[in-house]
Amino acid sequence: MLISDFGAVACIATLLAPISHILLWMRLDLDSGSHQLLVLANLAVLLPPIALYIRGAAFFDAVLVTLTADICYAVPLLASIFLYRAFFHPLRRYPGPFWARISVFWKVKHFQASNFQAYRVIDELHAKYGDVVRLGPRQLSINDPSAYQAVYGASSECHRVHMLEYIRKNLQSLADPAEHHARRKVWDHGLNAKACQSYLPRINDITNRLCARFAGFNGRAITVNDWCHFYTFDIMGDLGFGRSYGQIESGSAHPAILKVQNFLKAGVIALQMLWAVNFLQLIPGLDDPMRDLKEWAEQLLKERDERTTEKEREENRDLMSYIEESRRVVDSRWPMSDKDIAEDAVTLQVAGSDTSYSVLVNLCHYLANYPELQGRIRKEVLGTFEDGDETTGPTWSRLASTQQCPYLDAAINEVLRRHAPVPMGTMRETPDHPVEIAGHVVPAKTIVSCPIWTMQYDERCFREADKFIPERWLDKSHPESRTDLMLDKRGFVPFSVGGMNCAGKYFAYMEIKVFAAKVLRRFEIVFPATQLFEEKNGVQAKLARDQKLVEGTKDYLTQWASDVEVCFVPLERR
Numbered sequence: 001m002l003i004s005d006f007g008a009v010a011c012i013a014t015l016l017a018p019i020s021h022i023l024l025w026m027r028l029d030l031d032s033g034s035h036q037l038l039v040l041a042n043l044a045v046l047l048p049p050i051a052l053y054i055r056g057a058a059f060f061d062a063v064l065v066t067l068t069a070d071i072c073y074a075v076p077l078l079a080s081i082f083l084y085r086a087f088f089h090p091l092r093r094y095p096g097p098f099w100a101r102i103s104v105f106w107k108v109k110h111f112q113a114s115n116f117q118a119y120r121v122i123d124e125l126h127a128k129y130g131d132v133v134r135l136g137p138r139q140l141s142i143n144d145p146s147a148y149q150a151v152y153g154a155s156s157e158c159h160r161v162h163m164l165e166y167i168r169k170n171l172q173s174l175a176d177p178a179e180h181h182a183r184r185k186v187w188d189h190g191l192n193a194k195a196c197q198s199y200l201p202r203i204n205d206i207t208n209r210l211c212a213r214f215a216g217f218n219g220r221a222i223t224v225n226d227w228c229h230f231y232t233f234d235i236m237g238d239l240g241f242g243r244s245y246g247q248i249e250s251g252s253a254h255p256a257i258l259k260v261q262n263f264l265k266a267g268v269i270a271l272q273m274l275w276a277v278n279f280l281q282l283i284p285g286l287d288d289p290m291r292d293l294k295e296w297a298e299q300l301l302k303e304r305d306e307r308t309t310e311k312e313r314e315e316n317r318d319l320m321s322y323i324e325e326s327r328r329v330v331d332s333r334w335p336m337s338d339k340d341i342a343e344d345a346v347t348l349q350v351a352g353s354d355t356s357y358s359v360l361v362n363l364c365h366y367l368a369n370y371p372e373l374q375g376r377i378r379k380e381v382l383g384t385f386e387d388g389d390e391t392t393g394p395t396w397s398r399l400a401s402t403q404q405c406p407y408l409d410a411a412i413n414e415v416l417r418r419h420a421p422v423p424m425g426t427m428r429e430t431p432d433h434p435v436e437i438a439g440h441v442v443p444a445k446t447i448v449s450c451p452i453w454t455m456q457y458d459e460r461c462f463r464e465a466d467k468f469i470p471e472r473w474l475d476k477s478h479p480e481s482r483t484d485l486m487l488d489k490r491g492f493v494p495f496s497v498g499g500m501n502c503a504g505k506y507f508a509y510m511e512i513k514v515f516a517a518k519v520l521r522r523f524e525i526v527f528p529a530t531q532l533f534e535e536k537n538g539v540q541a542k543l544a545r546d547q548k549l550v551e552g553t554k555d556y557l558t559q560w561a562s563d564v565e566v567c568f569v570p571l572e573r574r
């Protein structure tokens, strides 16, 4: 009887589509609920034919009536979703590309086509549509310095996107503010000024080894990118696992680290479709690109535990020893397993290396492009060394002092402004109720992000933003200061802000400064003759070189710097 009434089945399914869209689908958190979605979809396809077959219908008829019902349900459901997202969604008033309203696939397609320059896609959207752009069905990008505190600040009501946690559970993905705060406290102990200074001898040692390799090139041109990558990862390996990756010595990348690059590249797209990633994880046997590094981290942590006693680790503390403390000190509501510790170890490796490395690469470019700046910084850093302390290193209190090293500070900040290591910034989600952000009422459960790259090139914050002018960062008491170029410092957010901002900011500045001090003490950084423009030091040639550097910047979630080819010429040869 049911089989004969195809019309009734089709009508019921068609009616059910918009009703279920409004009552069910719109209320479900589809990003984190794709497990449920999968189960529901399977039930919809499988159960009706089975039920009809059991009730005596012919198998073919049972399948046919189910297919009719599924199609009559799916097509109006998609139409309902389309109409809602395009014309009735609470974000409908915000401008943006039409198809971006309908599906995240618009973003995915354009990010993919940008060849890892997704931050430029966002930049262009802001240039076209203004400060607030609807980037996806429920996502806004807000380019306004006053938005940062409301989105990321300590008192913000926005939280991390829950879905991140389903993919990996580590400090950087935790969405529950209380759990994050408890775990973050431990990291802060391991990365505060006092702890960082205790790591200096190890950083000095690795920097010496890098300088020895540079000396070995005897002034020949090298692409500095790989070396900076080896350097920052070797430091993190040493401070995390008590053993560097040995890349500076071997001159080649560790296989586990090469895997990280692939993971990050895929991450640019994956982050836009978290539900799809969640879905893919259900497929047994699918390779986890981070698996090697995680397993390797677990093994290194185990070896480290076997190699050293607890007392020795207590006396010679490294970063990982603080993180391991999480197990003891974090509230018992959030117990941590060995796997969680290994996840955090991997976070430390990636967050602490892939970011600072690009600053070093870009800094080398600017030092070579602006020899007079290099000379000034060299003069500053030479004053931070005691006589004859080649192996130990600069005195940190002097190197850290803005008074003693104003140009070094200014150059680093200008590099961070022009080459944000996390160009697109990170995402947050508004709570269950609307919130006000930079004068806009943003509906509940909206994903919001502030594009760091775009903000740091905004002329409303930085005059002549397209030019490399470190003097803008000099204190106004400095004779060369150009504070007139600084209009709104809130636009400078390379480390983000608030309770979930970068945990390694102090460490990063320390690492970059030690690198600069030690390298400049021994070498002059110059471009190879072949790369120089005809008019070697002409202003236009310098600007063109800077522009090329900026344009070649890629974004693999963290910045992948343009290739920089320079020579480290030993100073005694000059």
Ligand code: HEM
Binding pocket: 152, 171, 172, 173, 184, 187, 191, 347, 348, 351, 352, 353, 355, 356, 359, 420, 421, 422, 425, 426, 427, 494, 495, 496, 497, 499, 500, 501, 502, 503, 504, 505, 507, 508
């Ligand atoms: C110039 C270098 C660096 C830059 C520009 C940078 C930038 C950032 C940014 C933008 C975030 C995201 C914050 C947010 O979502 O609000 C972040 C998170 C983080 N960074 Fe860095 N970072 C740098 C170096 C480092 C270093 C050297 C370490 C470790 C030694 C580190 C450890 C972390 C950690 C652990 C997080 C996650 C913090 C949390 O979830 O609480 N970073 N970083």
